[in-house]
Amino acid sequence: MPGLIRFRWIAIVSLLLGTIPLLKWGYLDKRHFPYIIAVLTLLAILNVLAHSIWPKQEDYGQKQVLVHLWVDLLAASGLLFVSGSADNPFVSILCIHSFLGGMLLRKKASYVFGASVLLLLTLLQYETWLDSQKTVGIDFSELSLRFLSQWVLITASWFVSHYFSSLLARKEKRIRLLQDRQHQADRLKALGALTAGFSHQLATPMNSLKLRMERGLRKLPDESSGAREEFEKAQSSLDECVRVFQHMASVFSRSSQSELQRVELPVLVKDLIGVWEKENPGIVVESHLTIDSLWCRLQTLAFSQTLFDLLDNALEASPAQSPLYVRLFQEDTWAVLEVVDKGSGISAEILSRLGEPFVTGKEAGNGLGIYSAQMMAQASGGDFVITNNVSGKGVTSRIRLPLEEK
Structure with missing residues (x-):
């Protein structure tokens, strides 16, 4: 004006x-x-x-x-x-x-x-x-x-x-x-670096505490069933803490250190879905993969783990005997991979914060799978989003990766 x-x-x-x-x-x-x-x-x-x-x-x-x-x-x-x-x-x-x-x-x-x-x-x-x-x-x-x-x-x-x-x-x-993506990536990387530092610093005292608890558990008399049960619960909680820190540190390590490899995405996705179906017999995965040759440069190990995590999440969210859906197609200069379930969806409050570590809609989840997916996509020059389906049933996890010339 x-x-x-x-x-x-x-x-x-x-x-x-x-x-x-x-x-x-x-x-x-x-x-x-x-x-x-x-x-x-x-x-x-x-x-x-x-x-x-x-x-x-x-x-x-x-x-x-x-x-x-x-x-x-x-x-x-x-x-x-x-x-x-x-x-x-x-x-x-x-x-x-x-x-x-x-x-x-x-x-x-x-x-x-x-x-x-x-x-x-x-x-x-x-x-x-x-x-x-x-x-x-x-x-x-x-x-x-x-x-x-x-x-x-x-x-x-x-x-x-x-x-x-x-x-x-x-x-x-x-x-x-x-x-906005760069700001979010910087924030996630900072969280990953902080967690990796915590994991490194706490590894020795936590392992020492774990050994002492195992030693104390062996010294308890057999008739102390109540104390033994409390020790076992404490040891289980400690093991869970160790796993969370190790997972977080490995996610940061994969997203920042792994080299990008040029892969034909439809072939890789088809193979990964086959592996996941063998590990989850009886689960139907309806695949709609493009017949075009889509080449992308990505971290193969991180991408494979991300797809497995998304399929696991979709399986947990879906009703019994409900199929899962995987779509792969080209959108302009992008390869788009979508994993769709027919669950109950995600609340708006949780959806707005998905991707932050320890933010999750699952009772026993820790949000690290979504965090890992975001880090993988951003490291490959793409993005990752989760949206509730228009039908009101389930969510769609969408990974978008830049295409390379054939």
């Missing part, structure tokens, strides 16, 4: 200066000069009000910008109506309005403003055509060609600015998305 206000001041000054040659060359009737001054004065007042109001506004929406552009367009069209209409050489000022509309407005608002510019241009041309009917010796073919060129220029101005504005908007959205 500040840029639009500055542009309006420039336009007001330019129009004031432009009236001098128009009066001199006869394009502007002296009787219309007060009308022009009145229009420019109203524009100046609008500019002053907009400048005083704008700092108080947090953000101007598309509607406010559209209204300001319409005011400028109507003012310019009004000035053209009293100074030669489409026969005025300054009719090209509509190109600037068209360009601004395509650049500053988005989607429906941009199309509406572009159509408004063309409508006013048509009215100006119609006014000029009516005046030409009263003039002798007018070459109507030349007039039609001039009208057509005006349409082409204004339409091209809007189209070019609208196209590049949309392109810049997509690039800006992509940059924000990459920044």
